[in-house]
Amino acid sequence: MARSKDITGRVWKFGDNVDTDAIIPGKYLVLNSSTDLAKHAFENVRPNFSSQVVKGDIVVGGENFGCGSSREHAPLALKDNVGAVLARSFARIFFRNAIDIGLPVVECDTTEIEDGDIIHVDLKRGKIFNKTQNKEIPMTPFPQFIKNIIDAGGLVQYVKNNAQLESQELRELETD
């Protein structure tokens, strides 16, 4: 399901190199649902996160957010509650996984964003506005290829749409 492209929420600020073990510790990888995983998000590094996070809140990191494991459990643990993740840069596999499951991940300069700030993210128009600091933050645009996956609401839907298109084209060719 494609989610809303318009997000406003409170900032949970983290530092550089937030790793996947910090997002979801290894012992919870036996869990496979976003609801179960969300209860343990950031448990080791920010124990009150899962009880206090409000739907639409924004997780903000520095460089290399999501480094480490390929566990999709990490973005999945955030997906239910977190409106978007903003970071100066992302680790490769986390970035892919987030895009694949439809968790908005945005590259931008997060240096001046502070914990507790209220931020508005407009994915459609590619704009981020820090309401607390009354400041616009430019975001790095997505390559078109990745934008297509985001617009579809994730990789599975993207693949399904493409398959549908292909079979439609095939049918049209056959009837030609």
Place this chain on the structure above:
Amino acid sequence: MGQTIAEKIFSNSAGRVVTAGEFVEAAIDVAMIHDITGPLAVKTLHEITDHVWDRTKVIMLFDHQVPADSIDAAVNHIELRKFAKREGILNYDVQEGVCHQVMIEKGHVLPGELVIGADSHTCTYGAVGAFATGVGSTDMGVALASGRLWFKVPDTIAFDIEGKLSRRVYAKDVILTIIGDVSVNGATYKACEFGGEAVAHMDIASRMTLCNMAIEMGGKTGIVAPDKVTASFLEERSVDGDFTLRSDEDATKVLRRYNASDMVPVIAKPHQVDNVVPVTDVEGYHIDQVFIGSCTNGRYEDLKAAAELLKGETVAQGVRMIVIPASRTVFQRALKTGLIDIFTDSGALVEAPCCGPCMGGSFGILGPGEIGLSTSNRNFVGRQGSPMAAVYLCSPATAAASAIYGVIADPRTH
């Protein structure tokens, strides 16, 4: 304009000439799933279609929670077993050991292939000249359904390592030195190509250690151009491949030079893999647990290096040592050659092949305030158990020397 190994492999898999930076849809040669990431991948597959695209190209094994250490783990194993049986795919189940070791050891990966695994250390397979990369479960599910996946063709960093390694300095010290130099995101999105005199002299086991940790500097893969070492390794496994694959002289890549002769035993201090210092800087530091094993350093050659130091010695009082051969094959060989006797005589615990304490989700967990010394690949907060514990990363020789002295020790002085 010439091409890198990565560009050549993606050109072949995409069916057209591609260069770094392009998005491609590429055909997958082999896909690997394990007990942790498998269930979500299968779920995604079933959201798209009923069956895997080619049952001969999918390999499954269980290694993270083996034997099942909880009911949740057992349920995951049951579901995956059913899936493997229904699909007719090869399932090594709990029997063979750590996925990356088994994939290479059994000859499932060939030079020039495009391989994905639902595990970040899939980059290990570059040791035999494949382009192998870790993916999440949705990517894996899509690949299982269609045999294809999208990639951005990566730029290449060529790590040229000249010179010869000194006594008791190993591939683990080389890769930790490199990560300490470039930092934990120094190679993000890049293919890390390892070459030079020192790499030419390395066996496949050492090359696997190098490539394994490419992800710890953000790399998309590690890769070593196949050569006669690769050829003889794969010949022993009765598999053939193209051993001429290499980057063209004029291919675009960033070059980073190192001299192996200057390298010393090093250690990554808590809680980041690039927090690397010479072992001599932390000699005498307290430790509670020593772990030798994992996809990084659980091979026969690693156990042998550790056993050389431990022979006739005992693990110091107050320290517990866990040794886990990375596969059944490694375990059997170590049994036959007496390495396991050396470990058990010294007081170490030897466990059956699996990931063990490396990911902190099974056994060998560190408690609050404890210090672990580990030959694995990550020392993040909470990685091996309590968030109040700390993990240092080192070579098997440094781990063995430290187990004997009961504190962090330099393997060259033993």
